Amino acid sequence: xxxxxxxxxHSRCLLSAGIRSGLLALFGLLILAQxxxxxxxxxxxxxLLQMFVAVLLGAGVAVKVYWxxxxxxxxSRRGGQPGKTHDDV
Amino acid sequence: MSDxxxxxxxxxxxxxxxxxxxxxxxxxxxxxxxxxxxxxxxxLLKRLRADRLIIPYDEVDIPPVTPSAYRILKPQPxxxxxxxxxxxxxxxxxxxxTTLAIQxxxxxxxxxxxxxxxxxxxxxxxxxxLIDTLSFEIYREGRPWVAYRQFCQHFLxxxxxxxxxxxxxxxxxxxxxxxxxxxxxxxxxxxxxxLNFGLFTHLHLHAAAQRRYAARGTPDGQARRTPRVSRRGLxxxxxxxxxxxxxxxxxxxxxxWADYYDFTNxxxxxxxxxxxxxxxxxxxxxxxxxxxxxANTGRFSRLASGRGIPTIAFDIDPAAVxxxxxxxxxxxxxxxxxxxxxxxNPSPALGWAHRERMSLVERGPADAILALALVxxxxxxxxxxxxxxxxxxxxxxxxxxxxxxxxxxxxVRTLLATREDVFPDYHEESFRAAFAPxxxxxxxERIPGTERTLYLMRAK
Numbered sequence: 001x002x003x004x005x006x007x008x009x010h011s012r013c014l015l016s017a018g019i020r021s022g023l024l025a026l027f028g029l030l031i032l033a034q035x036x037x038x039x040x041x042x043x044x045x046x047x048l049l050q051m052f053v054a055v056l057l058g059a060g061v062a063v064k065v066y067w068x069x070x071x072x073x074x075x076s077r078r079g080g081q082p083g084k085t086h087d088d089v
Numbered sequence: 090m091s092d093x094x095x096x097x098x099x100x101x102x103x104x105x106x107x108x109x110x111x112x113x114x115x116x117x118x119x120x121x122x123x124x125x126x127x128x129x130x131x132x133l134l135k136r137l138r139a140d141r142l143i144i145p146y147d148e149v150d151i152p153p154v155t156p157s158a159y160r161i162l163k164p165q166p167x168x169x170x171x172x173x174x175x176x177x178x179x180x181x182x183x184x185x186x187t188t189l190a191i192q193x194x195x196x197x198x199x200x201x202x203x204x205x206x207x208x209x210x211x212x213x214x215x216x217x218x219l220i221d222t223l224s225f226e227i228y229r230e231g232r233p234w235v236a237y238r239q240f241c242q243h244f245l246x247x248x249x250x251x252x253x254x255x256x257x258x259x260x261x262x263x264x265x266x267x268x269x270x271x272x273x274x275x276x277x278x279x280x281x282x283x284l285n286f287g288l289f290t291h292l293h294l295h296a297a298a299q300r301r302y303a304a305r306g307t308p309d310g311q312a313r314r315t316p317r318v319s320r321r322g323l324x325x326x327x328x329x330x331x332x333x334x335x336x337x338x339x340x341x342x343x344x345x346w347a348d349y350y351d352f353t354n355x356x357x358x359x360x361x362x363x364x365x366x367x368x369x370x371x372x373x374x375x376x377x378x379x380x381x382x383x384a385n386t387g388r389f390s391r392l393a394s395g396r397g398i399p400t401i402a403f404d405i406d407p408a409a410v411x412x413x414x415x416x417x418x419x420x421x422x423x424x425x426x427x428x429x430x431x432x433x434n435p436s437p438a439l440g441w442a443h444r445e446r447m448s449l450v451e452r453g454p455a456d457a458i459l460a461l462a463l464v465x466x467x468x469x470x471x472x473x474x475x476x477x478x479x480x481x482x483x484x485x486x487x488x489x490x491x492x493x494x495x496x497x498x499x500x501v502r503t504l505l506a507t508r509e510d511v512f513p514d515y516h517e518e519s520f521r522a523a524f525a526p527x528x529x530x531x532x533x534e535r536i537p538g539t540e541r542t543l544y545l546m547r548a549k
Contacts, residue, residue: 045299046238047316053290053329054233054322061325 092154096444097208103223107154115146115222116153117160124200124226125160133198133225142191143219144211162222165213168378168399168426172446173207173243174263175428175436177410178251178339179418180217181259184210185244185334187217189327192234196323201228205236207243207268208446214423231317234326238299241291242268245333249288252337253279256407259429266440271296287333341408341415359538366534367392367459367490370545373531374488376457382432383463387413387425390459394425401455403430432463433471450484458486462541465494468515469504475514475523483527489546493520498540517542 095106095113103121107114117125128134137143146164153161173181184207192202202224209221226235234240243262246269250258254277261269275296282288318326367389371379379393384402386409394400402425404410413427430436430449439446460482467473482489494501495517496510521530528546535542 043238045297045302046241046295047233048302049295049298050233050237050318050322050326051316053294054318054326057325057329058319058322059325061321061328065321 094154096440096442097446099441101221101223105154109151113164113166114149114151115162115164116155116158117162117223118155118157119159120157121223122159125223127200127227128222128225131198131200133195133200136194136198137191137219140190140194141216141218142187142194143222144213146222164220164222167211167213167220169401170447170452171212171426171428172262172436173247174260175430176212176259177407177414177427177429178248178256178259179411179414180212181207181244181248181251182334182337183418184217185240185248186331187219188240188244189331189334191219192236193327195225196228196320196327199228200225201232201234202236205240205243207262212426215417215421215426230320233316233318234323237326238271238295239268240330241271241295242274244268245288245291245330246271246274248334248337249282249292250274250277252339253282253288256339259407263436263439266445271299285333285336287329287336291330291333339411341411356538359536362537363461363492363539363541363543364389364392366536366543367461370490370532370543371396371398371457373545374457374547376455376488378456379459380453380455380457380486381459381461382430383460383466384413384427385409387416387427389461390425390427391422393457393459394422397424400425402427403432405429405431432467433473453485455486457488457490458482460489460491461543462492462494462500464491464520465498465501465504465515469501469508469512475520476526479524479527483548487548489524489528489544489548491524491544491546492536493517493542493544495540 091109093108095108098105098115102118103124104115104117107116134143138145144164144167146162149161149163151161173184176184187210188202188205188207192205195201203226204221204224206221209219209224210217211220212218242265247259247262250261250269258277261273265273271292275293278288278292283293371393376393376398379390379398379400381387381390381393381400381402384390384404385406386404387402390400390402390413402410402413404413404427407429410427410429413425416422417425417427435449436446438444438448438451464475464478467478468475482491496502496505496512496515524530524544524546527549529549530544530546532545533542
């Protein structure tokens with residue numbers, strides 16, 4: 001389902017929202033330290049931001065993936081059904 | 090054989106749209122061959138079609154426009170091309186989620202969207218679909234998402250402004266054709282949006298990063314290395330963007346028009362009688378397409394769309410359009426498309442040489458126009474002389490179902506309560522005289538229980 005009314009929960013990872021916000025706020029302070037207004041190439045900033053944010057958010061995805069694997073392994077050991085995979089849309 | 094290339098696709102070296110004998114085609118250039126083939130062989134196209142996320146098309150064997158052609162595609166025609174500044178909040182939100190859903194599938198098939206333009210999405214049968222087959226490129230491991238900035242400017246920024254500041258700020262998209270600049274967006278957003286992880290990261294921090302690195306010259310003239318972003322990092326960014334979009338909500342409150350049907354001076358009997366007359370007129374002319382101007386939440390538009398007639402329900406009120414769209418979505422109403430439009434200042438032709446985005450007039454005419462309870466607003470609230478209204482409607486519709494609301498009507502009395510009555514010619518006789526040069530009246534009928542009259546006219 002692409003645009004259902006129920007919001008999906010993506011942030012079920014070990015890094016709490018608070019820690020993530022804190023880390024990014026710190027990064028934000030660093031990045032905001034030297035404001036510049038020339039509007040030459042907004043693409044560069046977008047790429048660099050992606051690089052930094054991807055490290056943080058990618059770690060969250062990795063934790064989620066391994067967490068799922070662990071819970072699937074444990075549930076299979078207990079004789080239960082492995083967790084269903086689902087469409088991320 | 091005369092081909093007309095479309096002004097909207099000139100930027101893309103991968104191909105372009107053209108019209109031949111009234112039929113729309115897309116030429117895929119040889120330079121895009123590798124990516125186009127991968128779209129097919131990777132299974133991405135099949136998957137997007139199965140999930141109804143891309144406009145269906147056929148490859149056709151016709152002479153190309155230029156020798157650089159690799160393939161010619163014939164996409165399924167759209168009933169109407171609409172633009173993001175004509176969408177309500179939920180339409181833009183659904184278009185954003187569709188773009189992210191497509192990017193997820195693309196990554197799974199080893200491809201990535203190189204464009205995340207809101208203009209690449211169109212509403213077809215009440216669903217947002219990607220219309221640009223050439224938007225994909227083969228994904229290279231480690232490459233950032235090149236369309237990330239565009240997604241933020243075209244979708245996240247206007248959605249955040251609409252939800253957290255004012256829903257009317259979607260009109261900034263009309264001025265900024267490549268999406269709302271992030272520095273402008275962050276200046277307009279409330280400070281509290283910095284406490285939202287997604288909005289802070291993808292808008293505020295993003296804008297700050299743009300400002301900081303835009304000003305830095307490349308050291309010693311060397312090319313800057315493109316930063317590496319892992320596939321898992323891209324997934325994280327997509328998750329975060331999707332979460333940010335889903336958390337943005339706008340509730341259509343009580344605006345001037347959204348509760349109109351509850352506060353009309355019609356009795357329910359008169360409303361039903363009006364519906365029956367419109368029904369009868371529609372049966373008489375059997376139009377192939379209908380534009381309902383001033384449609385509100387679409388009560389009368391549905392008389393047309395319910396007959397299987399492709400119908401566009403235009404209204405000036407974002408809340409009315411939002412409610413109409415949500416109702417369409419709930420009921421899977423495929424023949425009705427609600428859109429936002431200020432008829433006194435309709436969408437102009439925009440972009441390079443005025444050819445990238447069509448004006449409303451260029452997208453007409455419709456076979457029939459519904460103009461119900463509209464004339465008094467244009468003539469009295471907006472001082473549009475009746476002959477000018479007739480001339481405009483003549484350019485936009487071959488048939489016209491129009492309601493005349495006299496000065497004695499309580500709604501008109503309300504409009505005149507706070508202004509001088511400088512409309513001595515606003516009466517039914519002059520209304521008929523004003524429309525006579527452009528329209529032939531086929532029929533007219535007084536709506537029982539009211540002082541209003543419905544006219545069925547045909548363009549001369």
